[in-house]
Amino acid sequence: MELFLQQTLAGLATGTIYACIALAIVMTYQAIGHLNFAQGEMAMFSTFIAWQLIQWGTPYWIAFLATVAVSFAGGVLIERIVLRPIQHAPVLSHVAVFIGLLAILNSLAGFIWDFNVKPFPTPFGTAPLLGNGFIDAHQAGMIAITLLLLAFLYGFFRFTRVGLAMRAAAHDPVSARLVGIRVGWMTALGWGMAAAIGAIAGMMIAPIVFLEPNMMLGVLLYGFAGAVLGGLSSPVGAVIGGLIVGVVENLAGTFIPVIGGELKFTIALVIIVAVLVMKPQGLLGRPVLHRV
């Protein structure tokens, strides 16, 4: 029982990272209607920027904030330069461009910072929290940061004019444009925020999986699984989905021999296919209706 509880808590902690990536995926999906396959590599690149700043002697939290700001700007730039010109292109073009971005960021990170695995500092320390060993300080810190982020996002979308404008632009671009919202810039803003959320997730998971250019592929896959499980049209659903995926992954790894340990990605595959087949709108998403 104690093991079960411990693994569930650890799963929740990793689940927060999947939740953040899922959230970033959903934000992009809401803004442009496509799944960003480069989301993981964007987060990885941001984490490398943070690592570099810390190597140069910047205090952790200043590096943290600077990285979030740089990532936000980077996300906006990518949207403006790469995605704006193809906004009406078919799905295949988008997928190909995302794959191109993925290759560029991955190779660039390897070129600048090489492919060796690097340790990444944690601001919370790794001592067990409250001395009972159920959860360590970094895991607790991850959960706290994610909750803060969620509260911030909720407040932003619920109570600010820009947040309202962004929701309107995602919901109905044509009407939004008619009431004077600059839909294009709202999309860019969504990209920037997705990049910033990804950066936070990257910096939180890096102390656990260690820093290297390929660190995010698995995390991205779980993020997709979480986003699909929760529903691609629902930010809250994405977070819940990410947490569930984290717990399922951890429990399967602990209690199912062989399969849980060696086939972790396959679990994500099964979750994705099962949800898409049985409940394509996810737990909290809206069903997609087509007019024929």
Added chain:
Amino acid sequence: MLESVPEPAVPDVLAPSLIGRNGLMLALLAVALLLPFVVQNFLIFQLTLVLVYAIAIIGLNLLTGFNGQFSLGHSAFYALGAYVAAMLMDKVDFPYPATLPVAGIACFVFGFLFGLPALRLEGVYLALATFALAVATPQILKLSPLEYWTGGVQGIVINKPDAPFGLPLTQDQWLYFFTLFVTVIMTVLAHNLVASRTGRAMMAIRDNPTAARSMGINIALYKSLTFGVSALYTGIAGALGAIVVQFVAPDSFTFLLSITLLVGLVVGGVGWIPGAFFGGAFVLFVPNFAESISKGLSGAVYGVMIILLIFVLPTGASGLVRAALQRLRAHKIQ
């Protein structure tokens, strides 16, 4: 809202008179037959791989270009084909040509079964499910209970076949001719499939599923069948690839391979079968070229090229060829 793949290359321009086209094909084939006698062994090996990739890309094209379904998971089918061939040769001493049909059938069944749930997935959702399949594949291949068969992380090493009947050919030359033979058969079959009633049904589903259904086309059946046939092509390419490279290992079949095939498809032109050869040559030679520009940045150069291609030439090689033919024809009329 119908967001489908780019329009296929217009057939009337790309299909000139029957004699002209057959003549062109024969000339190309003659060049392909003579090439291995004039170039170095290593280049022969590379050309063989171009053909292998071309078969896999034709498979992907049947699915994406002609049926409008996406796949980022074709590395899984390629891996299955390669492993089936390698295991048959390693464990039960199968002759290598006989592994191709077995690998093809195994992949057809797997593709058909994967295509069944995929029926309910459209566009970006299918891309997602197949993405997960591609990422999961290397892990499945490394699974310890299967290690006796798959060789685990180490993979399987295969012997390089000699030319049969005492033909005076080097091993590389023989493999090239063997691959070329398979490629020609597969290309002709794909061409005939697309031109048939079945092919028209596939394209009708791509262009307008609702209209296709109301005309009596069994969408579920055709979609899963196309998935199966596409996997079959890619599986045969995988088996050929295993024989040519003489080695299979889980890390040769990562998500990167799926990207490679997708890039080849986009470069060659979606919905144009001969484009696969342009695509195959591109994905084999351009990364080398990128590496020669800058060793560490090869991936970045590759990525920039993909994005530029989507921006500048979204129809790929098929668009270029079509434009060239149109200009030629305009010239003739004057």
